[in-house]
Amino acid sequence: MIHTHRFETVVVGAGGAGLMAALYASQGSDTAVLTKLYPTRSHTGTAQGGIGAALGNLEEDRAEWHTFDTIKGSDYLADQDAVDLMCQEAVDVIYELEHMGLPFDRTPEGKIAQRPFGGHTSNFGEKPVRRACHAADRTGHMILQTLYQQCIARNVRFFDEFHVLDLLLSADGRATGVVAYEIDSGDLHVFHGKALIFATGGFGRMWEITSNAHSLTGDGPAIALHKGIPLEDMEFFQFHPTGIYKMGILITEGVRGEGGILRNRDGERFMERYAPNLKDLASRDVVSRAIYLEVRDNKGIDGGRYVHLDATHLGRQVVETKLADSAEFCKTYLGIDPAVDPMPVQPTAHYAMGGIPTNVDGEVQTNAQGDVMPGFYAAGEVACVSVHGANRLGTNSLVDLVVFGKRAGKAAAAYCQQNDWAELPAETWEPTQAMLQHMLGNEGQNNVADLRTEMQTLMMDKVGVFRTEEGIQSALNLIRELQESAQDITVMDKGKRFNTDILEAIELQNLLDLAEVTAASALARTESRGAHSREDHKARDDENWLTHTYASKVDGKVSLDYAPVNITIHHPMERTY
């Protein structure tokens, strides 16, 4: 059965960016939010340590220092005008979250509490600064809850457990709707919209060790790619230094913000050798590489692929109040008490710096020249503004999703007021229906879980923290084989009700398509910058590579184009911490 709906703004995804966008879009347009989960299940809820803004509640701080740190952290690949705007607007957005009721921790005088975080400094790199506004170590949980609460207060319309499978474009090239699969019934729904906002989050499930939820399969960027939208800077994917060994579950950078120390098998504080100034609080790409190098040098704990994160000197009070969730993860999954024992950690795939290219109003760009598709917006991790460049600083993902979620929501509402409805194309649900029927009917020889595991292992080994031309090329070849294999699968569940079996198969295909452009983008970039570290091209090459990658699929092949980075304030310098 096919259902049709008309909403002026349709938001896809209900994490921080989607909810913030919905709050603002709904103030000027009839708005619906679609999510394949329930809103409170979104991955924003797992963010722990804090949200950065130069409030200066505990010591002097300035937005321009936050801007500098973000640009330096990005290894000079971020667009500087966008970073500056984000860091300026971050301050007021934090106050706005507080006004919405977010239960920030407080200073003794009752202001929002702040703590140090990796790469955040005062006076252009001089020393660590307390900038991360926090609510224990469940800041993301509080943001997600608070934004959802506000959506309830304002009667925002939700379609929970609706999985979007297609984007509809009008004949004149405007975004005009989505096709969604209602998980409970298996029915297709066509949502006709004036403005569409994609806020579907990241795609960390491409890698074997990841902090990301099972649901983070890049459905939004994959759908955009299929519709001819390029994906920007896909070679830059952040590996967070401190995931729980083997499981990938995140231990917040807040542990190091509170004074936690990374140690190798000799008990040495090895970050002193890699980042003499900021040490354990150097930016994430630097620390992740250091851990890999220690392990490679046989300095991992017991010769294994992990090091220790030591918080035993912080005292039980700090561990149990300021780092409560991390302590609880350790107790639950490892049976250890971080106030007594060090935590075994390894880098874990964490955050997509790349994604759907947008400008600062969330408008989606269709090419490297910056032309936009009318009516199509993206915000949050799915988008690439770019404010994170080649490496994101801790806390800036939360800053990004509230600042740009808000801007996209406002822009969408304005667009709805100024524009008529674009016509739906002649075919709306039919291609999606045909795809589903084909998948249900196919008796292929491959198992989705096997293919997924192969992809994840491959990406971890060949397109992970360190990369080489040979490795990436072999990965690319294998990904193409896996894409073929993923067309020849058997979906065991043939039913209509709550068929998560078929959805997992579709999610795998999305991940494989993103893996292909990730590998192709990484292969072409013959330099090392931020999270993209090429062992065969170890230096950063500003002469040739101060550029954003735009990867499209044209006639089944990945096609790459480039656009210059917007450098307005800080000339690229050598990046040391």
Place this chain on the structure above:
Amino acid sequence: MRIQMRIRRFNPEADSKPWWGEYWVDVEGSDRVLDALHQVKWYQDGTLTLRRSCAHGICGSDAMVINGRNALACKVLMQDVGDVCQVEPLRSMPLIKDLVVDMEPFFAKYRAVLPYLINDDLPAAGERYQSQEARARYDDTTKCILCAACTTSCPSFWANEDYIGPAAIVQAHRFIFDDRDAAADLRLRVLNDADGVWRCRTVFNCVQACPREIDVTRAIGEVKLALMNGLED
């Protein structure tokens, strides 16, 4: 180690009533029950249906009954389940399929307590101030992830599905005891209803069930006291 999974199954398109499915899985002791369920779904029977997302106890998708007790499947380790791991959907919720229940009645009760800060009196600039003591007053109940483990473990809820339930009371508590909020009276009125807070018989199942270790019964008790004595200032 090899463990038997007994999973309560129900396919609304094929079955007239639920039945027990039995499966064997090879797992490590440190694997989660969620990993074992995935092993069944991915390699034995793709029709097995459950919700899950973050897999580390934060998103609240995978609350279910494991060996008789409510828990998140991603927070129970296989070394703690014994030789047979029995898994059922949450009780007293409309069953959709296998381990998936209809969450809408649960969220309707959540919405009934006005779960959002109500206070239009904003400072001209910057944040509202709040003392560390005032912030600590409601800290425990801010941890709630709306997984429904508490409400569906409550015998009062089993007996009367109109009971608003511990989760909604916890959510109300989070605002009633936040000194920035101005609408405690409205929420207390909702909770003073015949199906409100007085249905709680302090059985403490909710405390055992909560994966976030919220002291749920204490929070409910504080709301009861506020109803009897008024809020302290």
